[in-house]
Amino acid sequence: MTIERNPGMDLNLDWIESIQVNKSAIERRAQSLGARRSVKKQHQAAWLLKAITLIDLTTLAGDDTELRVKRLCAKAKKPIRHDLVTALGIEDLHLTTGAICVYHDMLTTAANALKGTDIHLAAVSTGFPAGLTPLHLKIEEIKESVKAGADEIDIVITRKHVFSENWSALYDEVKAYREACGQAHMKTILSTGEISTLRNVAKASMVCMMAGADFIKTSTGKESVNATLPVSLTMIRQIREYQERTGYKVGYKPAGGISKAKDALVYLSMMKEELGDDWLQPDLFRFGASSLLGDIERQLEHHITGHYSAAHRHAIG
Numbered sequence: 001m002t003i004e005r006n007p008g009m010d011l012n013l014d015w016i017e018s019i020q021v022n023k024s025a026i027e028r029r030a031q032s033l034g035a036r037r038s039v040k041k042q043h044q045a046a047w048l049l050k051a052i053t054l055i056d057l058t059t060l061a062g063d064d065t066e067l068r069v070k071r072l073c074a075k076a077k078k079p080i081r082h083d084l085v086t087a088l089g090i091e092d093l094h095l096t097t098g099a100i101c102v103y104h105d106m107l108t109t110a111a112n113a114l115k116g117t118d119i120h121l122a123a124v125s126t127g128f129p130a131g132l133t134p135l136h137l138k139i140e141e142i143k144e145s146v147k148a149g150a151d152e153i154d155i156v157i158t159r160k161h162v163f164s165e166n167w168s169a170l171y172d173e174v175k176a177y178r179e180a181c182g183q184a185h186m187k188t189i190l191s192t193g194e195i196s197t198l199r200n201v202a203k204a205s206m207v208c209m210m211a212g213a214d215f216i217k218t219s220t221g222k223e224s225v226n227a228t229l230p231v232s233l234t235m236i237r238q239i240r241e242y243q244e245r246t247g248y249k250v251g252y253k254p255a256g257g258i259s260k261a262k263d264a265l266v267y268l269s270m271m272k273e274e275l276g277d278d279w280l281q282p283d284l285f286r287f288g289a290s291s292l293l294g295d296i297e298r299q300l301e302h303h304i305t306g307h308y309s310a311a312h313r314h315a316i317g
């Protein structure tokens, strides 16, 4: 599947001001998604394998080392143990994660380790996680990361533009980042745990898409509240609205605190039901996660005892 890049559009403040969010309906829907079994038991292994292909395998710690990043890249290339691959009969799938996500300093190490693979390389940027460095330095940081091999740039927005509802300032900022990214895909992190209301989340999502975001992403993973289902529903409904109005598909990346396989399945069934199968592909959906893969591997181990059948592999394609 080839996804056309989001070209963005002129900021339409009337459109932004008209955005409403029905908080109680969103919360009800989130509750029902979380409460029911998201994927039938016999299909779970196939969906877990699919989830692996959608992970931006992440390390964003102050004590990151080249060795840690090399190990992470090795894991991205062979995300599950050889004995599990054999037991599942999926040697021919050449399963990998969608991307590796690191700080700028680790890009060269990661780019070398990922050479010859299709795994994307994402860099967090623009003064991640707070985004409070001067604008010209943030633009320079993006350019340096693209030069160092990143083909995806995860930018953070200036939260005060949201608090002050200064939508044109947010639009100009994100548009400048978009230009600096060049051919690299841009994921726009809203830090939804810090921008208070679902209405702010919805409006900021739309402004970022108008400014040319290829993905909108919930969180840095450093806020006290990260990805949640109500926030996700709010964001993906704006993605749907943007597509209905412009014809362009924008991707979604929930990030931060997603560490359980069963939560990943809830996210996947939400995407399928709300936006359709296109949003189950790595071009339009990623999990930003540092520890989800470990739990998926553990759950796959349980499944080997009987529920997996090669016939379910079509769900991965």
Ligand SMILES: O=C[C@H](O)COP(=O)(O)O
Binding pocket: 058, 060, 101, 219, 220, 221, 222, 255, 256, 257, 258, 288, 289, 290, 291, 292
């Ligand atoms: O963008 C990715 C997040 O920083 C990962 O957060 P996590 O460590 O809570 O999975």
